[in-house]
Amino acid sequence: MSDIVLIETARDFNRFYTNFLGLLNKAYLDSPYTLTDARILFEIGSHAGVSATALARDLHLDPAYLSRILKRFRAEGLIETSPDPADLRSQIINVTDQGREEFEELGRRANAQIATRFDTLAAGEPQAVVSAMNTIRALLDPAAKRAPAIIRAHRAGDMGWIVESQSRFYTEEYGWDLRFEALVAEVAGKFLANFDPEKEYCWIAERGGVNVGSILVTNSGDGIAKLRLLYVDKSARGLGLGKLLVDECIRFARQKGYRQLSLWTNDMLETARGIYIKAGFRLVSEERHKMFGPEANGQTWILDL
Secondary structure, eight states: OOHHHHHHHHHHHHHHHHHHTTTTSSSGGGSSSOHHHHHHHHHHHTSSSEEHHHHHHHTTOOHHHHHHHHHHHHHTTSEEEEEETTEEEEEEEEEOHHHHHHHHHHHHHHHHHHHHHHTTSOTTHHHHHHHHHHHHHHHHOHHHHTSOEEEEEOOTTHHHHHHHHHHHHHHHHHOOOHHHHHHHHHHHHHHHHTOOTTTOEEEEEEETTEEEEEEEEEEEETTEEEEEEEEEOGGGTTSSHHHHHHHHHHHHHHHTTOSEEEEEEETTOHHHHHHHHHHTOEEEEEEEEOTTSSOEEEEEEEEEO
């Protein structure tokens, strides 16, 4: 897609979603409030005291416009205010009992609206929608980009993500063909079909609810574990996740009594090879191949445990 097509597609989605949520209606959720009113009431109700200055900053509202809405909320008995000790020009705002009732009712209506939409979808589709939302936020929200990554065990759907993300990346980055996707799918499928939690494990790196990395340890027999499918998404590069995932594999292999940890990679994957070298792996063999289309140099590395 050209840049202008991407931009127009994003705008088209924005128009769809504002209509989907009924955001253009003057009465939001069939209430006496506009969308801006409801968002301000939500922010006040969600905090045990919030300053007008913080509201204007976080919601990107003109202070004078916000002041008029707050004045109306006070007149309607929805909020009460007190001087802000940190800023005498501002106020600390809390909802009244009446305001909390309105805030909670808006929450119930918003939940019901989404639930009604999700009820029309097939099994698994609501989860796919939320996953896409998490991806959008992770890529566009500066706060989400600063969110720390967590490392967790795999769960349903993660193997599908591993196959999709790695196939897409290596196809786009190195021009590998569909045989690589077949290999990843085979490794992931065998891992699930023969999973032995006493000897095998999969780690998923997640940030802001979005998968950004993965690695597997599988049992090769004769006291040898195999490190498989190390991957870190572009959005999470530079955070040290690759090293962290490899360290988890090494720790696990030692804990389970393996005598060696082996892996197969290609020499153009310099970042990954650097992690392996620093971890103490040694190169034991290499060979030229065209397994995935373009000629490459495959390498086998071993770590004595």
